[in-house]
Amino acid sequence: MTKLKHSLQLQRKNILTLFLIVVFIWSLFAVTWSDDLIHAGGLATIGQVLEGLFQPNFSPEILSLAIESTWITFAYAVAGMSLAIVIAFFLGLFASGILNNSRGMKLASKGFFRAVLGFLRAIHELVWALIFVAMFGLTPLSAVLALAIPYGGILGRIFADMLNDVPEEPIQALRSSGASKLQCLLYGYFPIVRSNIISYTMYRFECAIRSSAIMSFVGLGGLGFQIQLSLNDLNYDEVWTFIFFLIGIVVLVDIWSSQLRKGLNKPKQGFSVKTFSILLVTVFLTISWWFIFVVENASLTDLFSEKNAYYAQKFFRGLFGVAVEEPAFLNRDSWLEALQLTYETLRMSIMAIGFSTIAMFLTVIPAARNIANGSLTLTAKWYNWLFFGFIRILYIFSRAIPELVWAMIIVFIFKPGVLPGAIALALHNFGILGKLCAEVIENADERPVRNLASSGASQSQMLLYGVLPSVMPQFLTYILYRWEVIMRTTIVVGFVGAGGLGLQFKMSLSFFHYTDITLLLICYCLLVVIADFISEAARKTAK
Template sequence: MNLKHTLDLQRKNILTLVFILIFIWSLFAVNWGDDLVHSGGMATIQQVLEGLIQPDLSKDILLLAVESTWITLAYAIAGMTLAVIIAFFFGIFASGIFVDGKGMKMASKGLFRFVLGFLRAIHELVWALIFVAMFGLTPLSAILALGIPYGGILGRIFADMLNDIPEEPINALRSAGASKLQCLLYGYLPLVKNNIISYTMYRFECAIRSSAIMSFVGLGGLGFQIQLSLNDLKYDEVWTFLFFLIGIVVLVDFWSSQLRKGMHDTKKGAPIVRFSVFLTFLMLAFSWWFIFAIEKASLTDLFSEKNAYYAGQFFAGLFGVGEERVAFFDWESWKQALGLTFETLRMSIMAIGFSTIGMFLTVIPAARNIADGSLTLLGKWYNWILFGFVRIMYVFSRAIPELVWAMIIIFILKPGILPGAIALALHNFGILGKLCAEVIEDLDQGPVRNLALNGASKSQMLLYGVLPTVMPRFLTYILYRWEVIMRTTIVVGFVGAGGLGQQFKMSLSFFHYTDVALLLICYCVLVFIADFISEAARKTAR
């Protein structure tokens, strides 16, 4: 047992060292000797900070912010409706619980997990650009763009939850003569209901941020107003809209936490559960009414002959039908695409490295049991000040989408992968910090308290008691966020932050559809490789 523990520890240490070396290697992608800041970059920083301190609170801007917030929320709710429907059906088939026989089960799992993997591999903004090219500038393009990748993400989680259910209660139902549908309704679903609702609420928070950046393809909402204000260099307006975005993300996060508590305490939590059900149906009704009645979305127009023609032309262009030059048959195009893929990979590594460093520097004071002294038995009055400051920083960081961070940073730094990496790092720093702080809060306090009772200092308790215990979970979250960052690298490239995204947007703008197809192939392969490496590394870290 001791030998196995020693070997596991060595593997984890080697894995950590490899990650550090890879991060250092990624830093060489930036020529640090060059002038990285625009000539007016420092003045821009000053203006951005002034806008943060003194946002525009005029009546017209506040009314516009309220209207844009509702548009953003309506798209997010409608998109999540479609995502839940996709996740429910595809997740069931991807779990294999509806088929008998080992071969059929493996076939069902393999096919539907591949479909879900493809749906979630492509970022929602890329889907939006594709749907706008096919169907035009309609709200349904945004809803499809949100629903498809989020359906892929939720479906994969749903399938995993169904597969992790113990067989005993399901076998008991089968022995009593229950059909597969009855086993699903009375066995599987009640056991995963709470976890599914909890994770769906988290994805709804993410969908709000994604909905905000749909403005990049010309659809309305908070992101559209942020983009307009940035183009006019009105940073006070930018921060007004950002504060509204942060506000709805915080409210959804609070609602989610209260709902989770309510589901675990059936007596005291009944009112919040009933209120949540009522609020959910109310928001669904108003959102779809707004989409069809106010925004004038039409399913018949979406599937009209004109849209079918444009969709056919788009897909024919992707496959190079009637094209003299087909990018994926051209070696020079492959060389350029692979070079951009390599650049995108280095950007993602740099981003997760920056956010990990930020997390390690702030995660200790961000843990509630450190702030109140219950873990280390060393409570200090200033711990709560640090706790509040860091937690606000986490909320602020994660509530602003990567694309918005990139749009701000590109006004300060010259185009390249560095502004993209910083934008990705800023957003993921808040998410990673929150997740890792919660790991410390859930820590078994016994071993750390024993160190305290034996006279260990606070730094010794953290170094020898806390960090060795939480590191495997930290590595798991870091690797998970790296997967997410890999999907998102293409988005920050849309505003000049380098990598595949920059070339993807240019190719789409000039209707070079075979180039688009080639870049999508490279992007999907990169995401699947990242998933594979991350999964293998997580197994080592456990």
């Protein structure tokens, strides 16, 4: 019976893998493959971009501007994440259902608040930024709120899942001793999930820095704004200077996060790390909010002023089609056009995850530490560490640059369409997917590989028959997860001419066609929901 079950499970995985390959091939037909895909000066532009990469502009003026822009980007990210944590804490707590005793109330609470969290995280932060700028103007608070809402939705969902996964035994022990709900939270749930929550929050903070950089697209300043200006002036040496600063800040946060995780896992050794982190967070929060309210002159009073209330009311009336003779979301032709763009966006996302998956498979094995040091395959080569270092740096470089920045560079080389959008998304997600999958190999069970080694198998045979079969289910889980993320991000690369719903969204907003925006947002949310459903079903098949 066990063998039959295992055989059926293996068959489902093979069918799923074949299906995903076929779907990727299908997505490639969205592009007319010809020399016409590249601009007339596209090849020359590639040379100029690469020249700027190796000869960045480190003049005092540019460095001063880069430092100032880095701080703005960082301050927005810190302020946005602080609000996101507050949103995530309360919504995540209610979405977990752990505060409700009756089954009916628990299901109702979980259903309602998970739906709220799903809506918050379904819409990309740049779309929120455009909406808030239309309502409140170019205030730093527009950027902070645009970061806080989707990240609050993402963190809240994860917090709720972590609280749901807490074992019942310690909680029941507290309840039986007469502990209240608050005491169960403080002494039962929170201590168990604390380390995982902090670890994931640090990861999302790294993501928030990249997101903060692209707030520039709506004119809110920061590194992305300088990158955009330099690209428009074709000053690629300046572009790479600002990109290097962005990479630097992401790497520093990544190092801090890594050290903090080690400290949390080893309490006695990690006291100084935790204390330092608490002090650092306190300083960052204080200075960031001071900068926003004092230096940038942001005001909560102005945010909710009568003038902003008028523009917000006008904006929402436009979205709902009030006093519009024929709103786009009630027009058949508009729906057909929007659905065609949705179909195009879907194919772009599949093409992007396909490209990044192929690149990941070509690089992930030498990027694993236990392959580089020979502890997994029992074969150590001197050049393994060279490959390991080069690929790991490539991963950092790839994922530290936001999709929108990649897209802004690529549209100078390729003509607008699905392909440049897919390449931009693939370049960013390649680094993330590679890092995650390399860590899967590092944490893999070594016994099957050791057994193959003792029977005389070659290194390639050990990798093919020992390593890959054991890590493939987790690989597939990460690939599907990143596809969900890509689906949410496709709208962003469209803003710079990469096709799909994003390009039309930008045009509709520019021409104040608000009912068109409503229709596009409906299609976008439907696409995200469908992607979540398909991804979840595929993950269950892969288990």
